[in-house]
Amino acid sequence: MGLSPWLLFLFSVLVQTSAILADTDPGDSAGLTAIAANWKNKPSNWNGDDPCRDKWIGIICTGNRVTSIRLSSFGLSGTLSGDIQTLTELVYLDLSYNKDLSGPLPSTIGSLSNLQNLILVGCSFSGEIPKELGQLSKLIFLSLNSNKFSGSIPASLGNLSKLYWFDLADNKLTGTLPIFDGTNPGLDNLTNTKHFHFGINQLSGTIPREIFSSKMKLIHLLLDNNNFSGSIPPTLGLLNPLEVLRFDNNPQLGGPVPSNINNLTKLAELHLENCKLTGPLPDLTGMSALSFVDMSNNSFNASDAPNWFTTLPSLTSLFLENLQIGGQLPQALFSLPAVQTLRLRGNRFNGTLTIGSDFSTQLQLIDLQNNQISAITVGGSQYSKTLILVGNPICVPGSTDNYCVAPGHSNPTAAPYSTARNCSAVPTPCLSNQLLSPACICAVPYRGTLFFRSPSFSDLSSPSNFVPLEQDMKTKFAKLNVPVDSIAIHEPFFDSNNNLQMSLELFPSGKVQFSEQDISDVGFILSNQTYKPPAMFGPYYFIGQQYSFANDLLVPSTSKKTNRLPLIIGASAGGAVLAAAVVAIVVCIARRKRTPKRTEDRSQSFVSWDMKSTSASTVPQLRGARMFSFDELRKITNNFSEANDIGNGGYGKVYRGTLPSGQLVAVKRSEQGSLQGSLEFRTEIELLSRVHHKNVVSLVGFCLDQDEQILVYEYVPNGTLKESLTGKSGVRLDWRRRLRVVLGAAKGVAYLHELADPPIVHRDIKSSNVLLDERLNAKVSDFGLSKPLGEDGRGQVTTQVKGTMGYLDPEYYMTQQLTEKSDVYSFGVLMLEVVTARKPLERNRYIVREVKAAVDRSKDMYGLHELVDPVLGAAPSALAGLEQFVDLALRCVEEAGADRPSMGEVVGEIERMVKMAGGGPGHESASESMSYASRTPRHPYGGDSPFDYSGGGMPSTRVEPK
Template sequence: MPEAQALFFVVILVLLSFYNVRVSGAQSTDPAEVNALRAIRSSLVDPMNHLHTWNSGDPCLANWAGIFCDAMSNDSYQHIRELQLLKLNLSGSLAPELGHLSHLKIFDVMWNKINGSIPKEMGNITTLKLLLVSGNQLSGSIPEEIGYLPNLDRLQIDQNQISGPIPKSFANLSSIKHFHMNNNSLSGQISPELSRLPLLLHFLMDNNNLTGYLPPELSEMPKLKILQLDNNNFSGSIPDSYGNMRPLLKLSLRNCSVKGTIPDLSGIPQLGYLDLSWNQLEGSIPTNKLSTNVTTIDLSHNFLNGTIPSNFSGLPNLQLLSLANNLLYGSVPSNLWDNITFGGNRSLVLDFQSNSLTTVPDAFDPPTNVTVLLHGNPACAYADRINIANFCQPQLVNKASGNTTRLTFNCSPCPADVDYEYNPSSPIPCFCAVPLGVDLRLKSPGISDFRPYIYDFEINLTSLLKLFVYQLYIDRYIWENGPRLNMHLRLFPSNSSLFNVTEILRLRRVLSGWEITLSDVFGPYELLNFTLGSYANEIHDRSSGISKGGIVGILMGVFAGVTALSVIFTVFIMRRRSRKGLSSERHSLSKFSIKIDGVKCFTFEEMALATDNFNSSTQVGQGGYGNVYKGILADGTVVAVKRAHEESLQGSKEFCTEIELLSRLHHRNLVSLIGYCDEQDEQMLVYEFMPNGTLRDHLSAKSVVPLNFSTRLHIALGAAKGILYLHTEADPPIFHRDIKASNILLDSKFIAKVADFGLSKLAPEQNIEGIFSGYVSTVVKGTPGYLDPEYFLTHKLTDRSDVYSLGVVFLELLTGMKPIAHGKNIVREASLACHSGKMFSIIDSRMGPYPPECIEQFVLLALRCCQDETDARPSMSEVVRELEIIWKMMPEAYITTPTEESIATSSDKVSKSVSKSSALRNPNSSSNVSTSDDVYSGMHTVSVTPR
């Protein structure tokens, strides 16, 4: 104890000494950089007084607005790492003293009104990575000195009035990945020396005054993905070498005055967007096959002749083919849409206006999702005779913009004290929260129609931002000249009404620092605005430096830190002792091992042999507990072996107790535990193997053999029976807490078996009077989209929480949709469809014919399970009983044995036997789902405390 006290006071003295040095010192920021900031401030005009914090104190200690510092240096000062002044309505000019910020990495003054020129002194900042001055009123030429910045990654000077040539020194920018210099007045020839740039991804130079020839050497850039040079005034032709730009995703040379013929571009394997419109191109369209990634081909307003080639018919992702205003002749092709799967918002525009096309095939009948424009062709002279008059009206191709419709279901008003609003994507209907506003613009998207890609964008952006999909809501989007896609987003907090300040600052840093890169199909983005709204004052307080009472707070923090260090030190010592004890315990396993009927204890060697030494080829999934392998035991039994990660290991006594609990769970609709292994610092659980994977796999749009209605109902009944067993017959009873389609596994006969008890909780015990409390108070865990709203809000877990989750699974079975997709919640969508009398419009058409009366009862049961109020939901026993009633209602023609063979043939059987029945429905709705998790990906052991 004396030693611990001595250590405690030593730590106090060290921290107080450190505090004294840092606080009482004259200045924390490098004086040269302080003077530079003051010069920068004096050259700027700040009508909104955003930079008022720059008037006093020290930049780093007082947290000047937009200043981010770095103390990692060899001297005793902090240094300015970032200068972030995005969209603050600043004007004035950029001071030459910027060059004194010798440690600066990010300089961002985008979307202000700053004029003057870019100071050549910025070429002195060798640490600079991001130079961002887009959207100002800067003029003059680009300083040659910028071309010698060794770490420059991104140069964004677009939407200014900058003139003069592209400096030849830019060929030295060995780290540059992004040249965004569009919408200026740059002139002269593109230097062939730029082909030496080893890492350049995006070359955006559209809307300038560039002249001269297109350098063939640009094809030598090893990484170039986007070459966008629209609206310049080049001479000569498109170099044939551009057909060898293998990394290229987008080639856009619209209105560039180029002549000659179109080169063969079939050697660009990933090409997705081609725009050569409004030029002087001649000759025929190349017949070589283009990449199947192509979404957009615009060759309009040229002098192309010949016929429309057939190579355009094999492009499954095509959204726009524009050949308008050329000299094409012959027949209008009728097979260009044959390889495209239409559904949802997928569409195709074929613009052949103002050519010399003379013939339309007799059977010309494009799908409703295809727009064909033929105005200005000789074929339209016979439009009435050949029934194509609707294709011969003059039209413009307009890109679809959108506002997302919000469904509120008569929600009560949100609190009015701050900017609360409903999160339309929340798993909890009518959930009020305060969002952040984000304005983004896709600067060079590789698509013409955003609608089919909305869900992909949501998944992409939220995964990069480390958010759940339901936290993102796309409020609106609109296409702008470029074409560029401007969108307003709302980011909502998760499991809470408010973001904390740390999370807000993280999100702003990630977006403004370009720490993420969107998928190639969306191209580069730019941050237009990050709106704090009601959070502004809190962020300001966080950034206002040492306020009144700050010294007391710091001292309290010091003592809290000392206490924490002492605790950490104590825990460290205890853990060392504990690890020795645990190691000793794990090496004396026999002390705790017990014989459990029906559960075999395997050796490590047996498990290694069964899984080919845990070869990656045998891995079938993974979860938070560990990896799952397909294994074959010595007797030929196929099993799933779950191997715990090191951090998931337990003491042998606890592990054996857990095995005992699992061994008591015996039901036809629960995944069975076969055995376990606990030796050599390894813990494994051995389950029966489920050859048909998860239910989610079979509801996926990529499922080769879709499930018919009979099989889906059979699966629902099996899953419900398994959960009913957990609630009422397991000893002790268990609440599952993570029921979802990927946790319902299917055996060789498609019998449903519930898996993954990793989040399970024991049901409440009786109190002293023999009465159950009815719920377990617990931290909210589970999967978004399946969470019981009342459990989410109150943290009270009941058996009806599992009923809610199973109701969501029922809706998945009925619709094929995922719980949350495209910003829509499956429960609300189903409720809206029922209330509006359009129940059958949401039914998954892939399951084939079905008896409508059974579907109707199944939908109503699912929605009862998903009621917001716990007491309004049926019990699990009622759910099982109602499913059995629906099963008995099924006409015999629909009932099939749920095997893989019957799934493939039952739809034909039903169609033939009831084809004349007026009751038969076959809706044309399309499922909107994506690939599920791997088999066993979520299976965990029961994390409960046994009685």
């Protein structure tokens, strides 16, 4: 219905009046208010409805329009609202280092036509990267690294012709690198982009030759730690500006290295380690800028030491391990002026090792373990740094020479670097939330971790490598007028991804604590790459910690609207009434926009649980779960030593520990930036302290001491089912053992569905969440996403979709209706994974679709010979029950949940298959199997030992009361 002329007139007056009373565009004000409604821990002065005039922290305006949002390290939690589309003049959006910002990235962000920088480093955003980002034609800086994005790289991003920085590293991306196909754009269109940072994902397929051309300006090409296959395309040699190249840790990347690689004369860092590269060892002659070379653990043809060894004047680090290189090492290699580290173990170097008297003063390590060296000559002054010749003929039994002693005995590594604090006397101890700065001042530092993706040096013991970084960073912060007094870095080490990682502390200047505006500025300088480190450190990224602001230092939140009182009084009475009306309209619109979606109900058992307190009054007494102090766990893990490190994931690391009673435990320590938040932590404690079953991992206890989130489980020694299927754990599972593992996992899930009170939906059933104990019994683990159903034991709940792509129930995904049948679908995918040993989702191939398309029930093994894991063999007699197993799996992955069996039915059917496969005498009777469907609470769920299938004990199935 149209507006009357009077209403149109009234509306125009309202708009004009609002322009007098407020500096901020009404649309921007309403949009920001709606966005803020989805967040917790907003800046202190985000009050009122006039962000520009009131100078909201982190908000920068041009005129009356919001053009910049900079809120890194504020501890924001929640989701990014689709109302972001209202900020049509936005140029910068930086929400980095807010690890509790999660959920999908709204597609409406693609309507921000003026956006130049989109920076979301170190959050927990998930789902697919919206293809609508390809509409941001002005985008220069796209940094989405260190989140949980999944799916493939949208081809539409090839439209971003102005893009300079492109960082998607450290996510869960799959699929291939998109290229122009005649219709859709691809990454080969990005000729102006200088940075391709795609490492630490699950990208796969071949690296297309079309992706590289002489027109490209790439200086950093990081494709490490993925699943690329095929060979390195020869077009790589066309990237003349390239300075850093990382293809390392792609275990299926093979073939020869292109012979024209030495065209890359500006290349400083070359990483090709841990692939399947073949052919001759690459000729690096003429690559005079090379400082760091690692080609270890490949399958190059056996050869003698190449001539280029001694022709690289900038070389600091040469890593060529396990490559079968032979001959005598040239003496000139040790005299290269910058050389620091030579790691050449596992080769065939022979003859006399001649280091000479003119070896480089920088040379810290010569590692020649397991070669064929028979003699050594060191001229002039004795080489006194670390030389390792263990495993060579020169080291005869009983030799006492230092170089014949295994590392870690008489050749300890140097102490880790830490910024010096030369404080002879400190007047008073620092307060608990303060640290002593290098300038000997107690203050609250801004802390985080620097990750250097390809430094040009390898010696971590020398201050000369780190002091320049400290001085350079301090100088540049001063030039940018940021109040940083001093800088401390410490604990540098190379992590499992070959990144140099170090802790960073920035101390405020002229005050005890940074202000909120300071943190907004400092965070942006680091996330936006405004700060550039010395060239020797290479590309980096930073993950900041949440900064705690003292109440007396907060920016006053008093509204400045009182300053406008004379203007308001001066307005006519009618204008005042109209102004009130426009405020009412804006507030009404804003409230509608900011009404948050209904979130998941939190467990009532934890409503009053203060996660930062360990007092008995705030932590519920959970039966069966012990509360540990942090010092206790530090002691049983030997101070969380690397020797006790048995795994890691998005939450942090897992350490092996031994309790005073002698019980082995697994200690899962959540780290800063963890993908497991407080809700997941509490969920896992609550559920695991209530459920007890031999096929569900047991929770021994937890720790909330000293702001830590730590879970302590029973120790399960044989890794995950996924590691067994991929061969990583060394545990080989034949068909019978796989059936029994699947049966055990099915019993664990059936217990959750049918005997837990209320029933529990696991919500993340997958092979990496099935652990194998010392007898290969399966134990279901990781309950951070689990969800109790209604008290009636049946039905469904409406909840935010969570789970792992590839295993996720499509019905749940489409409807957000979670039922027990969602777990059944995931379990069906796991069953197909057990048969094929293939990832559920890889190279745009979905295992469910692959099996459904290949099944031919008129043939033996249903015609699945090409899909069945070759480790199992191809003889039908060795795979008894395979057809029934596949039938059951396909019933589990029916599109409609109503067409899927219950987990109790799954258990019964797998038991029959175990018998067909020859489970041995004495396994469970048919009557026992039927009890799964009848929900008999006395059923023991026991008797699935892989070696003695004779029943065994009767573990408790009783659920502890809340």
